[in-house]
Amino acid sequence: MGMDEENTLPESLVEKLRATDQDTSMITARVDREISETAAAQFKGRVRRRRSLPVWLATAASVLLAVFLVTNPFQDPLPTFSDHDGSGAVDIADVMALARRGDTAQADLDAFALQIVALGDSE
Amino acid sequence: MKRLTLIFLTALAAFASEVHAEDAAPRFVAVDVVLISDAPVAAWQFEFGGSSDAVRIVGVEQGESKAFGDAPYYDREAIRLGTADRIVVADYSTADSSYLPRGAVRIATLHLMITGHSNEAIDITLVTAVDADGERIEASISATPQTGSES
Numbered sequence: 001m002g003m004d005e006e007n008t009l010p011e012s013l014v015e016k017l018r019a020t021d022q023d024t025s026m027i028t029a030r031v032d033r034e035i036s037e038t039a040a041a042q043f044k045g046r047v048r049r050r051r052s053l054p055v056w057l058a059t060a061a062s063v064l065l066a067v068f069l070v071t072n073p074f075q076d077p078l079p080t081f082s083d084h085d086g087s088g089a090v091d092i093a094d095v096m097a098l099a100r101r102g103d104t105a106q107a108d109l110d111a112f113a114l115q116i117v118a119l120g121d122s123e
Numbered sequence: 124m125k126r127l128t129l130i131f132l133t134a135l136a137a138f139a140s141e142v143h144a145e146d147a148a149p150r151f152v153a154v155d156v157v158l159i160s161d162a163p164v165a166a167w168q169f170e171f172g173g174s175s176d177a178v179r180i181v182g183v184e185q186g187e188s189k190a191f192g193d194a195p196y197y198d199r200e201a202i203r204l205g206t207a208d209r210i211v212v213a214d215y216s217t218a219d220s221s222y223l224p225r226g227a228v229r230i231a232t233l234h235l236m237i238t239g240h241s242n243e244a245i246d247i248t249l250v251t252a253v254d255a256d257g258e259r260i261e262a263s264i265s266a267t268p269q270t271g272s273e274s
Contacts, residue, residue, distance in 0.1 A: 085257050092196070093253045096166040096215035100257075113196040116168070117211040 081115050092116055149238045151181070153269040156212075156231045160252060160262035163223035165216050167230055168250040169264055172209025178245055180207045182234030188224040190216040195231055205236070211250070220255040233266070 009017075027035075084094040095113045098104045158167055172180065180202060185194045195214035201207040212231050216223060245266075252262040 087251075087259070089251070091251045092166045092168040092213035092215050093251050093257055093259075095213075096217070096253065097257050099215060099217050100255075110196075113213060113215075114198075117196045117198055117213050119198045119201045119207065119209070119211065 081112065090116065149236050152235045152237060153184075154233045154235060154266045155229050155269055156186075156233060156247065156264065156266050157227050158230045158249070158252065158262055158264050159227045160225055160260055162254050162260040162262075163220050163225045164228070164252055164260065164262065165218075165220070165223050165255040165257075166214070167252045167262075168211065168213035169230075170209060170211050170248045170250055171233060171245070171266060172207070173245040175208060175245065177237055177239040178208060179205055179236045179238075180210045180233055181205060181236045183210065183212060184232040184234065185214075186228065186230040186232070188216075188228055188230070190218040190222050190224060191230070213250075223255060232269070 081090055082094070083090050085097040087093060092113060095109055095116065098112065099109050156169065156171070158164060158169075172178070183195065183197050183202065185191065191214045193214075195212050197210055197212045198207065201210065210233070212233075214230070247264055247266045249262060249264040252260050254260050
């Protein structure tokens with residue numbers, strides 16, 4: 001069977017399709033308005049429920065997001081006063097090791113360095 | 124590795140007391156801290172001071188290397204209060220190794236206020252010096268009063 005034959009519909013089926021392809025009846029403005037008002041009255045309650053659902057979801061999502069940002073288990077902990085380079089001592093080389101790693105904020109690096117040089121008896 | 128170098132600055136106190144043997148008013152001296160290393164230095168930390176009540180550190184000035192652009196880290200509050208008879212100073216650089224200083228480099232200048240005629244020793248200790256890879260390097264440190272800096 002050729003491709004043309006394959007794409008050609010039987011004449012009887014074509015006639016039936018033509019019979020169903022009638023022009024749409026005209027809807028007057030009055031009918032259109034009545035349908036719109038009826039639909040609005042019918043779905044009024046549903047629309048309100050649909051609007052309240054996203055608000056509830058947004059609130060819940062915001063709370064979850066806030067909790068996640070505060071207690072993000074995947075986030076690296078802030079640099080602590082500890083031996084990051086494994087030298088056995090906590091000194092400026094540990095700050096440099098963190099700095100060269102590139103994933104620590106400058107403010108945190110500064111705070112760590114200031115901890116190292118703090119005399120502790122400056123009062 | 125030899126991590127510690129002590130240089131006693133008896134000369135500093137003796138120098139100050141000779142010049143002002145009869146003057147009990149406070150005097151101010153600038154002391155250059157020089158780090159000597161054959162390898163490029165990416166981070167350093169030293170402690171300066173002693174137990175003398177006659178010497179107070181009143182200022183810290185950054186060194187000459189552009190790789191350590193900003194003022195070094197130190198306890199600014201202790202300096203502000205004027206009560207520090209010792210100080211820990213440190214800095215690091217993330218610059219490429221080719222930009223890091225080597226040889227004899229002035230890493231800081233300390234400003235001291237000296238009262239009385241103390242001849243007590245003041246020492247400087249190199250706590251650490253590392254290269255860009257974080258490896259400890261052989262280095263020494265010294266502190267020398269600037270000529271004519273006393274006022």
